[in-house]
Amino acid sequence: MEKIGNMQITDNKENKFFCFPIISMACTGSVINNTSGKLYPYILTAHHCLVASKETATNEELEQFLFYFNYEKIRCGEKHQTKPKTITGCRLLAASILSGGVDEALLELSKDIPDSLNVYYNGWDRSPAPAQSGVCIHHPQGDVKKISTFTNPANSDTWRTKENVALENGHWNVQFSETVNGHGVTEKGSSGSPLFNQNGLIVGTLTGGTSSCTNPNGRNLFGKLHYFWDMCGKEDNERLDVWLDPNKTGVSQLQGRYATEPKPIPTGLSASWDATEETIFLQWSKPESEEIPIKYIILRNGYPIGNTTNLFFSEKKLPIGKYLYSIIGVYPDGKSSEASAPASVSVYNYPIPTPPKIERSGNKELSLSWENPLSEQQIFWGTMKPTVFCRTVEYKPFYFGQCWDEKEINSIDNFIIHSISFFPAQGAKYSLLIKQGTNSYTQKIESFQLNTLNEIILNSPFIISKDNGRLIIAIKAESYLTEHGPACCDNGPAVNGKGNLLSLDGENWTAIYDNDPKSDFNFLVAANISSSLASENNFQTPTVFNYQKKNSSGKIKTIITEKIALKKQSEDLAIYSSIPVGIPPTTWNVYRNGQLVNTNPIHSLSFTDSELQPGGYSYKIEALYENQTIIKESPEIFFHLSEKNWDADISSLQVSYMEESWSPEDLSKTEWSHGLPCHIENAIISIETSSGATSEINGEVGTNYHFTFGKNSGKYPISIKITSEDKSHTKNYTLNLLKLSEYSIIQRWDNILSLVTNPKNNGGLNFVSYQWFCNNDIIPDETQPYISIIPNKLENAYHIEVVTTEGITLRSCESNVLPVIPNIAVTPTLIKQGDILKIHIDQEEDLSQCRISIINTLGAIVKDFTPTISDTNLLFSWNAGNYIVRIITPSNKIHEIKIICTP
Incomplete structure (x- = not known):
């Protein structure tokens, strides 16, 4: 049910330490105060941290316990951590085991804690009152100090597992809360950590629980200090009171204190x-x-x-x-x-801007646009001073590199990495790796020079995105000589977790610094970045991989193979880490013929210069950096403003058909749509343009264009291109002409009329509403694309009005339902392509006045003829699909029969 952590130790005023015992566990604990006024090196932790193979550590083993002090970041949000100090050895003063107890232990270090460590001796509260709120300070997974916060009161609880059942209600259970820094939990390594109440006093130590990053609201059980005080046994080695209140004052609370008061901070x-x-x-x-x-x-x-x-x-x-x-x-x-x-x-650097791009945007107007000046930087952690080479203890390929989190790369969003710098070793073979989120880039390093920093140009620049999370750059040592470690390191100190990443597979990363001075360095790997963006198709397509943002908990051991002997260099300014900075805040001025033309500094990357007369103009822009204290100006660029007209507008547009015409109301638009009657087969488009402009309609130069629809339905886009008189300005327009064909209504069955609605079969038309009419009168409630006609209404004339997705209303031609006439027959109605279709018309009809048409689903007539004999055999050679055989008799009666043609 519950998890038990390994072993750790901590103290309240943010000066933490933890312990690595010989049994290879990590736990948290806390330095704790006592009533004697003497600063004894007492450590409060969990008893199970002292247990291996069900046996408590012996005195000899306790003498080998290693205690780390001040293992923390310099401050919240800081990337660098303090260098922890260590003390070796301790003895066990008192303990309450987990089974039947509260899982707590009081240790005494083998020697006093030096004042130089400025350790805080935590206060305590042994009363039975539950903490109303507070924190747990711990070292999860042996990591630097973390703080988990709770805002609801602690509850009494009992530890129960198959292996151990603790003292009834001998634990406090707290549920941690979410803060601006995330939701607190505990993990292995958090065991023994102190639970502080709302007054900053210890009230318990962590045994374990069920909380985790995937279950943040799980349990966190802390053995009660109240029980361990004097309720877990009568002997001195089973209780706290004889150690923490040796003077028998009987106080229930004791405040914490420093060994010496901290020095005031500037x-x-x-x-x-x-x-x-x-x-x-x-x-x-x-x-x-x-x-x-x-x-x-x-x-x-x-x-x-x-x-x-x-x-x-x-x-x-x-x-x-x-x-x-x-x-x-x-x-x-x-x-x-x-x-x-x-x-x-x-x-920042303050580069000279490039000249602006100038385009004419009106008869008396020019538009200027420009780009932010190029910003370049080499980013890295550490000193980039080559000092030693190292390799992994196990002789195998590995990755070494550096990383930056989301906040650190926020200012360089959309920058590119154009190259990677590193210091190679003799006899090694390398490749490079860049990872961010699901984006991954690899490249083999073909050649390099020894004894110098090498810049490797990327074949495809890598785009940095602030939304993709942590950025990793690394070098892979593919192979190397045992006597020459392939990974070059600086002289430290390590920027832990940033400048010293190591991985065996390129996916799981760990920091090599493990509080060992021999590994207190950073790898010599740097990214060279630029604000210049290359063309999009030059970038490598990202590949997806299982990227674990959490560092691998397993440590990879390294060994130093050799120190680097370099020629004496001039003493340059020592730079420790180059943190990304991005583009400097910039405003702009625009000068025309040497005169400032903008009233206030420009914050955008464009400017429009108006009310100009024809003639020549020279322009330059001025970049204003650092609140206008640094000014850089671009070279001048010349532009001639022509006397010729720049406008490329349509001043008149007319569509003419039969005796009718149409013109759009709003000529400021660039696209119009108009519906035509169903029987129209031709239209004339006429336009008038700006003075001096030339026009093309559907690719034909001129102002008049004859367009033929035929009998088909469809949406017909007519392109219109207008080029200004000065040839510098082109505008494109589109005129959409829409119509239904004469045969857009078909007879599906004996009494069913249907509109062709499939855009594939009606020239690309899409409809949003339908309304049927009978003899030009609206038929209520008939708003479907089909209509069923009752027998006594078959001879009436029907049509449909539709509204297209463009909002255009179209009207079909009239149609009626044709009864089946016995003196006319078409067989078969299901026919294979290439077979014979038989059409019979009784001889009582005047065949010379009959007309037979074959119509496809587009409404197009594929064959039209006058029969010469009563029985016509027609080779059906058209493509597979649906067809209508239309027969018009001398009395102008129309008979339509549906034919299905298969391949």
Whole structure:
């Protein structure tokens, strides 16, 4: 039912540590205070963290337990983590086992915790009152410190599994809540973590539960401090009170404390970039305390770069990138404060813009458009200073690289990666890999130079998308020599989980830094990015793979094979990590013939210049960077505004047919539709255009066009192209002429009339409504594409009106129901292509006045003839489909018989 974590340890004021015992588990625990006033190195954790193979660790094994302190990120949202300190060895003071107990243990470290660690000794609350809200601080999967929050009161609960049943109601159950940083849960490695109540005091330690990332609302059971205090046994090694209240004060709560009060942190840090002087300026204030620092350490991107006794600092000529600065105060006693909250500042390059593109947009108007200037940057974590080569302990291919999360790439959305830089090793073979979301790019590295940083140009640029999640760039060591590790590393420190990714399969990634100074470095891999977008068809089609955003929990061990001996280089400015920065904020000015033409700076990438007279004009644009303190202007470009007319409009359009004509009401549109009577077979389109413009109608030059429909139904698009007098402006129009054919109504059965509705059979017409008429009178409720005629109405004339999807009303020609006449016969009505169709007309009819027509489903007549004998044998050679045989007798009676032709 429940899961039990491995082993870990933690303390409340954000200074966490965890423990790796010899039995290869990781748990969380907390440093805890006592009433004596002395700072004993007591650690509170879960008892099951000390158990392997159902046996509690021996004293000899406890002496090998390794405790990590301050294993956390520098601050929330920060990419860099602190370097944890370690203490080895402990002894067990008191314990309550899980079966029949509350699964808690109190340890004492083998030596005191150094004051330099600035550890917080947590307070506690042994009362039976449930926590109303609070947090659990833990190290899931042995990861850096995480905080899970609960906002509803804890409930008493009992741990029950097949293996163990704990003390009845000896645990607190809490359900974690969702915060802005996600929904808290616990995992293996969280075991032993403290549960803090609303007052920041420990009330329990984690045994386990059912919560997980897929079940965030599951249980989280913490052994009660209230029970472990004095209710789990009478001996000193079965209870807490003799250790945490040695003076027997009887207090139920005790506040936490630092070994020494933390040093005040400098305040008011601000960072600004002076683009003119190419300098970053920092300013801050002294802490608001009696104790004042004697100097300040400056951190850039988490790395110390200098110190000063002043309250200001500056740096010149930093490369393009985003920089995070923090300040640490150093005090007369040699102790330091924590780093201040970071201040960020961005350094951009300020390229010269290219000339604008100019197009005429009116008789007195020009439209200018331009692109953002090209922005390029090399992004990486670490120093990019080649220091050592390494390889995996197991001699096999592997990937090494770096990554950036969604927030870090937000400013470079739609940038491209055009190349990858890395430092190769002798005798190795490589390929490169780029992954983001479901997009993956690979490329074999054909050649490279040794002892230098190589830039590998991508065959197809890779587009970065802020919506696709984490971006990974990596080099795959396909093969290599055992004495020359293929992965080049810098001199550290590691940007853990960012600059030191390692994978065996290219899908599951882990960070190589495992609190071992020998692996405290980053891989020399960088992405070279640009804001320039290549043509879309130049990009490699992404491939889909099972990408796991969560890092692999398994560690891949590495060994350093050799240090790199390079020629002495000039001492350049040390850069620790180049964080993506994107395009600088830019506004624009437009100059015509040397004169500024816009009133206010332009925020878009276009401008329209109006009220111009014919003649020549020179234009340039001015990019205004950094609140207009940096100005870069483009080269000039010349444009001649012609005297000839630019307009390409239709001033008149008329469709003429028979004795009628039609013109659209709104000539500002570029597409019109008009319906024609069903019997119309020809129409004339006439147009008038802007002065001097030329026109083409359906590809024919001229202003008049004769169009022939024939007898078929359909939607007939007529294209009209107008080119201005100055030839710089073309507009395209479409005139849609719609009509039903004479034969759009067919007789399906003896008394059924039906409209041909299939667009494949009626020239592409689509209908949205139908209405039938009899002798020009509307027939109520007949709104289907077919109608059934009662026997006494067969001789009446019927037609249908339809509305097309274009909103055009069309009317069919009139039709009536033709009774079956015995003196006329057509056989067979189901005929194979190539067979003989027999048509019989009694000799009493004047055959010379008869007419026989074969009509297909488009309403087109495929054969039309006058019979010469009473029995006509007709070779049916047309394609398979439905046909109507129409026979008109001398009395003008029309007889229609449906024929089905099969292949």
